[in-house]
Amino acid sequence: MTNMKHALLIVALVVCHPVHPGHDRLRAQDARPTFTVGTAMAQRGHKAYGVIHVPLGVDAGYDIPVVVVHGARPGPVLAVVSGAHGTEYASILAVEALIDSPSANPAEVSGTLILVPLVNVPSFERITPHVNPIDEKSMNRYYPGNPNGTQTDRASAVMTKEVVEQCDHLIDLHGGDLDENLRPYSYWTVTGNQKQDEFSRGMVLAFGLDHIIISRDRPKDPNASRFLENTASTRGKPSFTAEAGRSGPVEASDVALLSDGVLKVMGHLKMTRRAVAPVAKPVWVEVTTVASEYNGVFFPQVSRDAHVTKGNRIGIVRDYLNRPIAEINAPESGIIMFIRALPSLKKGDTIASLGVVKQDPK
Ligand SMILES: [Zn+2]
Numbered sequence: 383m384t385n386m387k388h389a390l391l392i393v394a395l396v397v398c399h400p401v402h403p404g405h406d407r408l409r410a411q412d413a414r415p416t417f418t419v420g421t422a423m424a425q426r427g428h429k430a431y432g433v434i435h436v437p438l439g440v441d442a443g444y445d446i447p448v449v450v451v452h453g454a455r456p457g458p459v460l461a462v463v464s465g466a467h468g469t470e471y472a473s474i475l476a477v478e479a480l481i482d483s484p485s486a487n488p489a490e491v492s493g494t495l496i497l498v499p500l501v502n503v504p505s506f507e508r509i510t511p512h513v514n515p516i517d518e519k520s521m522n523r524y525y526p527g528n529p530n531g532t533q534t535d536r537a538s539a540v541m542t543k544e545v546v547e548q549c550d551h552l553i554d555l556h557g558g559d560l561d562e563n564l565r566p567y568s569y570w571t572v573t574g575n576q577k578q579d580e581f582s583r584g585m586v587l588a589f590g591l592d593h594i595i596i597s598r599d600r601p602k603d604p605n606a607s608r609f610l611e612n613t614a615s616t617r618g619k620p621s622f623t624a625e626a627g628r629s630g631p632v633e634a635s636d637v638a639l640l641s642d643g644v645l646k647v648m649g650h651l652k653m654t655r656r657a658v659a660p661v662a663k664p665v666w667v668e669v670t671t672v673a674s675e676y677n678g679v680f681f682p683q684v685s686r687d688a689h690v691t692k693g694n695r696i697g698i699v700r701d702y703l704n705r706p707i708a709e710i711n712a713p714e715s716g717i718i719m720f721i722r723a724l725p726s727l728k729k730g731d732t733i734a735s736l737g738v739v740k741q742d743p744k
Pocket residue numbers: 466467470556557
């Protein structure tokens with residue numbers, strides 16, 4: 383095509399577009415007049431409440447609560463999930479707060495927001511950290527799930543079908559569990575797909591937490607994705623995970639970091655009119671986990687967010703008669719992303735997650 387023909391075509395398109403006879407008809411045709419997740423069916427411009435049913439199998443079934451905010455105008459579908467670990471309370475309360483946030487009012491939203499505040503209802507009810515007490519499985523390790531497995535497998539399968547497959551982007555919210563004294567951070571997953579990774583990086587920077595873990599070791603196989611975020615990422619949907627809150631009592635500031643972060647991402651995705659500045663100079667880290675080799679009583683010697691040098695003492699382990707067993711030292715220089723918050727310690731437990739500072743991976 384010559385430049386002249388090209389220019390004429392562009393002029394023709396610009397002139398024709400507003401008066402094209404099919405244009406108004408196309409606008410009138412809504413591709414998604416309703417949006418349904420589980421039993422929640424929202425009309426365009428409305429909010430609906432319901433559940434995603436985990437069917438009965440080798441053990442009991444149960445209902446995962448869900449809200450669908452189907453915005454007044456079409457746009458991206460963003461899923462926000464928390465409570466895979468039902469005692470990471472700040473993240474759960476953050477999604478509860480979003481349900482009634484004026485900024486997530488369907489009249490103001492372009493696109494659709496799927497809110498799932500509590501995946502692991504049994505953990506929340508029984509105050510059980512890390513796992514689903516029904517089958518003792520972590521509810522963020524068995525994706526994409528298995529309809530013939532135990533409760534966690536079946537719950538993961540319905541979450542994949544109802545939430546992951548229907549969304550364009552997913553944010554999975556976590557926090558310090560009952561035994562984790564955690565500083566807030568996000569993860570940025572490197573999938574190797576440059577375009578997708580740039581998109582998810584933009585979402586993470588818009589979210590606003592200034593410490594970001596570079597996550598390079600997630601499975602690449604969508605049929606063995608393990609993690610919820612990775613289930614979306616391996617299906618080509620730019621997504622990320624963020625954590626805030628710590629060891630039981632809820633601080634409003636931690637809840638606000640997460641709920642406001644989601645609203646910022648909605649602005650970034652043009653789901654709302656909010657203008658968002660990306661976090662300017664994040665601290666990029668890769669994490670090393672310090673695991674216990676002992677059963678005993680743990681005494682932390684540093685707090686969350688401490689900057690430690692390789693070899694610094696971060697804790698002491700004593701036996702049940704107060705005799706010292708071991709000093710725990712930092713294996714590398716870095717930032718304490720979280721440290722064990724409770725005296726209970728058994729072999730294999732995580733003592734600390736240490737963030738080793740890296741260059742901006744861009
Ligand atoms: Zn968690």
